[in-house]
Amino acid sequence: MARKRIGLMALAAGLFCSLITQTSWAQSSDDWIDIKGKAEGQTLYWNAWGGSERINNYIAWVGTELWNAHGITLKHVKVTDTADVVSRVLAEKTAGKDSGGSVDLVWINGENFASMKKNGLLFGPFTNQLPNYLLVDTENKATTTMDFTIPVDGMEAPWGMAKFNFIYDSARIKSTPKSIADFLEWSEKYPGSYTYPSPPDFLGSTFLKQALLELAADPTILRSKVRKSSTFKEATAPLWAYLDKLHPNLWRGGRQFPVSSAAQQQLLDDGEVNIQLSFNPGSASSLIKSGELSPSVRTFVFEKGTIGNTHFVAIPYNSSSKEAAMVAADFLMSPKAQARKQDPEFWGDDTVLAINKLAASDQKVFADIELGVATLSPQDLGPTLLEPHPSWMEKIEKEWLQRYGQ
Secondary structure, three states, X not given: OHXXXXXXXXXXXHHHHHHHHHHHHHHHHHHHHHHHHHHOOOEEEEEEEOOOHHHHHHHHHHHHHHHHHHXXXXXXXXXXXXXXXXXXXXXXXXXXXXXXXXXXXXXXXXHHHHHHHHOOOEOOOOHHHOHHHHHEOOOOOHHHOEEXXXXXXXXXEEEEEEEOEEEEEOOOOOOXXXXXXXXXXXXXXXXXXXXXXXXXXXXXXXXXXXXXHHHOOOHHHHHOOOOOHXXXXXXXXXXXXXXXXXXXXXXHHHOOOOOOHHHHHHHHHOOOOOEXXXXXXXXXXXXXXXXXXXXXXXXXXXXXOEEEEEEEEEOEOOOOOHHHHHHHHHHHOOHHHHHHHHOOOOOOOEOOEOXXXXXXXXXXXXXXXXXXXOOOOOOOOOOEEOOOOHHHHHHHHHHHHHHHOO
């Protein structure tokens, strides 16, 4: 009899929990309908990197989709350094402009997200209100919830996975470096055929982080905030010693660096260098398809892994079009937008979604994507190294400019 009562109580509890869940979903659904209604007719100023024609075209397609489905007017504000956007929002807050801000949505991650979160510049949490967030692979893709060691806490929505890799012209070089240490020896063999963009270009900065992770005596220290200048000096000493040896072997003897990743790509296309940096494993295939690089380019990574992360969109606290921003963020995580983004014909960026959570028809769309001749398989991409805490990058960029800046 006691067992029967316990069973009935468990059943009742289960039904009660189910009722609460259904009610919560209903409330969430009602909230989302309200959000979409308010988003109609809004103008959305999306501040996003504008250094790639292919990415700009993708964002323009997003704008068309948002207009057709929701009557949202998307304005792509092209930026070269997201830190400038953070500074603008901070200046607005300092001036007391707590509504009607100039930025409605920002493409962001890393130190810029950490800065906005620290200074109370973000709206949210909001991802729990987005239907497509339920499809994100938060279980197996840890960087969708941890941004450069900083908890996301629903304050930004993931829309792409990135992994540091190298594009090289296989018609001009046959061997590629296997590690940062090997890169030094390789640069002596092929003098002048490599360079990296000047920080704070994110690819140039990532090369420095990759080097630091491989050269640091204790890489685990990079996961925590830099609290003492002595700690920074000791941990980064191997990096500066390495760069002092590497730079004379670089393009133009390391006396000049390309100002952007786009400029470095042009150097590869012109045959002035043989390697360029990328944070998109499908980039080489995309650039072949678009005719921007030779069909002979291929991709390589280091044997022990390279840095990987997730990039996000966030909504400033004083956005005047928060509803449109949420609708846009939700669309960016939709199977339709993610599949197009993964297709190298349009971008070639890895999805943040869990494919097994998708409808069979959507799974087929992803399965049918041809990744391209220059794209490495997930197995060949090797281990993913986690980003250092953002505070390291801020200090490294400043130190680099003091040492090597023009």
